[in-house]
Amino acid sequence: MSLQQTFPQFLDARSFCRLWHGLDKLDEQALQKQERVRGYRAKCVRLLAFALNLQLDTVERWGEGVEFERMPIKHQATLALRWQIKTLSSSLAA
Template sequence: MDYCEILKVLPQQELEPRQFLRICFGIANLSPELLLEEETKFQYSSACIKLLSGLLGISKQAVRKWGNNPNFDKMPQHTRLTLAYINKCNLNKAIINAIVKGEQYTPPSATAEIFLKKVFFEGMTPSQRLATVTHINFRPQCIKTLSQVLKIAASTVQEWGQDISFKKMPKYHQYTLGYALVILQQHQQHQEEQVLKLPVPV
């Protein structure tokens, strides 16, 4: 899958935390009056912090530093992108409820190397992988892919390292890549299911 195909599958816009939380808790379509009623409940504020903390793999204290709940105006742009990816994953309602109840949840995570190998090498033979890695455009493709998926400058990606591991990539991006992989895998599974539904030639 090349980066052009990836971009067709992944969300292109960040998602505001307040809207994300409304979607997660199933209140996005309520009237303004009912929305206000739900969002001003004491347990809603606590649930928002628990959910963001669990889904993003960060402490509740870090979430509180993002500003007033549920707007979280100080949330970084890269985290808002992660929210868009999480939303695209169509999380099971049971998972959301479990996180809010305090149950342990491990968010999907992927290093740059794992992500790129999944994208470029999945389904390839060893000889095809070797040909891909040794191609002169491979590193530029890796940089462009990470740049597009994480919505950051290619020059920033270049600073993370000279090989496919990009070891200097900040850890918080691993969660973004992890959720991106979930989306791509779901897309691939859907395509395979559609193929299976095609009539068999006689």
């Protein structure tokens, strides 16, 4: 199985945060509830800034809520790679 079949080539900010925080296994209603928890957006901003080696205020300017709709597309490829690395390292450690 190739990596392209296993992992996405691009990952938007919201999906990356959901995966990283383990929310991808929740049903849609529970997922939306978790995304509305106080402090969740701030956690995502910090995570994205760290994962992309950017300043917090840069990530903050990408939009309201957890959509980050103004995130440049080039960062979606980096997030996909970060997710691949995390997943593969977890697999190797197990």
